[in-house]
Amino acid sequence: MQEVLSVWGVSKAYPGVTALEDVSFSLRRGEIRALCGENGAGKSTLVKILMGLVAPDRGSIAINGQTQVMRSPQQAQGLGLGLVAQELSLAPHLSILDNIWLGSAEVPFLHRRAKLRLRAQQALATLGLADWDLDRPVGSLTIGQRQLIEIARLLARDARVLILDEPTATLSDADIDRILGILRGLRAQGRSIIYVTHRLGEVFELCDSVTVLRNGAHVTTGPVSEITRAQLVELMLGRSFNDMYPKAAARADRGARMIVNNLRVPSAVHDFSMVAPRGCIVCIAGQIGSGANIVTRALAGLVPSATGNVMVDGRPMRLGSVPHCVGRNVLFISDDRAAEGLFPQLTVLDNLVASRLSAGARMGVLSWRELRRIGASLAQRVGVDRKRLTSQSNTLSGGNQQKLLFGRALASTQPGVLLMNEPTRGIDVGARAEIYRIMQELCDLGAALVMTSSDLDEVVGIADIVITLYRGRVVARYQGDDIAMASILSDITHITHSIRSVA
């Protein structure tokens, strides 16, 4: 059997971080290969290199036995590779036919060509969608259906190797079954598929073989039939365990700062409940599509359609109004600090005191002396150089910017609830340690911290309580010594298939 894709010794490093180190594997015709690994293991870098979006520092790629230098996505497509990314690239206002051919060099100036239409029709037929109207606007399709159009796009351009990045993250069970069936059909046609996923259940259900990456290195490649689930999890996580997480002093069960009952967000979160005790860190663990981030946003008041029963310090709190939540000392740090956290052109000082403007203020007039004092003290507490107080905040590094957002939370006079989404995403090790220290400080002050994180090392290392979520429903709760990486991973990847309830 011929090898349709081979990768030898591919390495890629960015300043300060090694993304890939000497990765090699090969793929046969008609093989579905799972590509597994934690966040930061190097999966997306490898995909980008295969598709010509990024050039590797070392190593080579061969397609059908011929070595190629991947220069651009167009070239990759021409060689038979195709990618369906996590974020779909479809124009909702255009028809299915137009989207299938969008941006392709094969489309001539007078674009209505019978041949192109025929190929699109055939692509849909291959997917079992022959009855779909090619002229329907993509905007009228559900997300599951749109995903199929992306796959159809690859087929119409005759892709022999399809790379799917987390294809089922946002799909319903019915959609997932359909896609798995379609992929099996493509395999029967002799196409190869690289299936990047966190959903270990699907790895065993669909794939022939699996490649595991960890910290940029290739761990193993082998048939799925020769590996158990437990072994796979172990390979992904490795033996080493970071000691960077401050050992939390055993926290006696203190009173509850926030109690949540029956939190519901239509189509995203079903019946979420939680107790956030004072001085504790609660971690809501889940993957994309699990709704974890939406839970925290809803509790912060950012989701107007959220309903449920929330008590803070014994009194009920209304959902859907951010000023109200802020007034009850429930603060929020977004995972998108560029768009929803930082004020880029404003100074570091402005950013720090953004929530404390009333300090020393009289009749709406600010007291800059007081604000500067507060700013200076906050800067010191979070470890930002006081000389940077007058710099624009967008000149700071990512880690320092995140520290600013935490500084803002420290600024409130009374400890409350701090909700955070992915608080250490994209931040270097040094800043991470400082942020954990700040979180510790907040806990010592009596605040309740509720965070989401897709970094399981972090979850296990820092949380006092872990709640696992899968597709908007709570799977399990863990506390103290019960918190274990393997069980959390099984929960959030739906490996046990125990919850296949009617959505």
Add this chain to the structure above:
Amino acid sequence: MWRQLAGPHWRPFTVLAACILLLAALDAGQGAFLSAATAYSTLQIFATVSLVTLGLGLTMMIREFDLSVVGMYGMAGCIAVLTGTEHPWLGFFLALAIGLAAGIAQGFIIVRLNLSSVGVTLGGLLVFVGIAFVLTESRSLPYDNLAVALLLNERFGGIFSIRSVVALAFFASAAMIFAWTRLGRDIIAIGSDRRAAMTTGVKVDALIIGIFAFSGLCAALSGVLLSYSLASASPAGLADVIAPAAAGAILGGISLGGGTGRPLGIAAGALTLAVLRSGLNAVGAPPFVNDIAMGAVLLTVAVLDGPDLARRLIVVRRLARRSPTA
């Protein structure tokens, strides 16, 4: 079927038909509205603003905005009048070339330096107005080639003139190019989801420059034809352009969120405004009705297209539900 008629593709034509019917009703058989004279004046008004509407509308379709059309309109007219007395074609093509070049320059600055189109075209607008004032020495210039002026406005076929035919032909070409070539698909994609267009390999930068070039060309063409036909050019522009152009584009189906609207729809939108203006005039309504109608339409569409409208309505509904128990 009703929903289709109200949908973005057909709505411009439905609205146009509704306006015509409304005015015919107001006319009540007096024959002031439903007459060849009114049709002629409608098409003349159409010819004055519609091309600018097309150019501006295309920039709005990709979620940008070309403010400089206002200035280019006046400047092109002045250039043509200044250089085209002996040789009208010279003035004509010179003005068009300058419009095209200015559009390319602005588009290039916007794309390469990644700047807001509003800011850059505002600068362009001020520069064009300034140039127009310098060229004309702050005066209105007469255009002595009256033969051309008369020719452009000469009525034939009962309702047409060369000016209006040129405008209609331009729209027809634009519509064909849009529907039958991949340019149209790519432009819609850019407006619909620019990131998706970039990822799939659409030449986004080149198209954006092209659209601003086209907008400049349209504004210049309109300005030249208007100045020639009125036999005069003024650095301050001879017609108030920005409001009817934006209104025409929006009536023509351009959504502020991008991706919707087609050249034929924009033609219908511009025609609707022209029909309203000349029709209201014909039935004896005072001119302010026009301004008010245009303003009201723009206001309504802007509010309905507001991204936070749905959120506000949820909040309002919640407050209403809560108040009896509060």
Add this chain to the structure above:
Amino acid sequence: MTKNSAAGTDVAVRAGARTRLDRAPLFAWLQTIGIVILVAVILATPGFLAGPSILALLTTVSFIGCVAIGMTLITISGNIMSFALGATVGVTAMVFILATNRLGFGAGLLVGVIFGSLLTGLQGLLIGSVRANPIIISIAALALIYGVTQVFSEKGTIYADQGTVPALAKGKIAGVPIEFVVFLVSAVIAQFILSATRFGRNLFMVGSSFRAAEAVGVITWRTITGAYLWAGFFTSLAGIMLAIRYDSANMDYGVAYDYDAIAAVLVGGTAIGGGGGSALRTFAGAMVIAAVQVMLLLKGLRQEWQYLAAGLIVLAVIVLQTRGSGR
């Protein structure tokens, strides 16, 4: 106005940060050099510092300047500009004259100012509560204002009755035209609002990042409405001053003021994307443009070149501005 935020690669983000850092000092240097050159040329131009030209300059710049102060607030709030302020100047002038004729000078002032503020504030309410496109809303307001005023006055001029406007209001204070004093005081008040009040800080936050402001708990619709209310206030001052000076009001007042005002705002260094700026710098921007224009005039260049000069300066400023992305 951009909904799609592209998740860029590492390289792109770093390149963007690099360009941001590099342009800030460049722009600051250019501004300083520009002002030094300007002052030198002014001192070298015969006749500039003579009485009549200075006085004329100060008076003319004050009308546009007040509108520019109002426009600054709108730009800082992230709403780019308004096309309706010029028309608001005219209609406020007319309302002022009407009210003065009927109710006296003091009441006229009050009515005029309240009218202008509410007229603009209403636009802000729509923009702030549903985030309607601010440019389109202002164009709609422009059309509506012109339309409705035609209903009431058919584009004619309204005259002030004899004796209703005190001569004092047309004179000078300490040798400086009273209009200029109003302009200066407006700039100071606006600057105070921007830098010393909670509302002002909220304004910067909303303009810098609307979503971040919401996440912090700023009541964004109130902030934007407030910005437009104040913009209307300062604009109405311009209309009233014009009506006082000419003892009459006409919808021609304020035509094209919007463009001159935004030019002053941009030359003063306020970013068109919002989140930064200062009323005092708008003041300086207006003065710079006016000074350049007068200087060209005195050098023998005709008036037309003023417009072109102003346009080129604005274009240069926009291209060089530090905040790159606005798309």
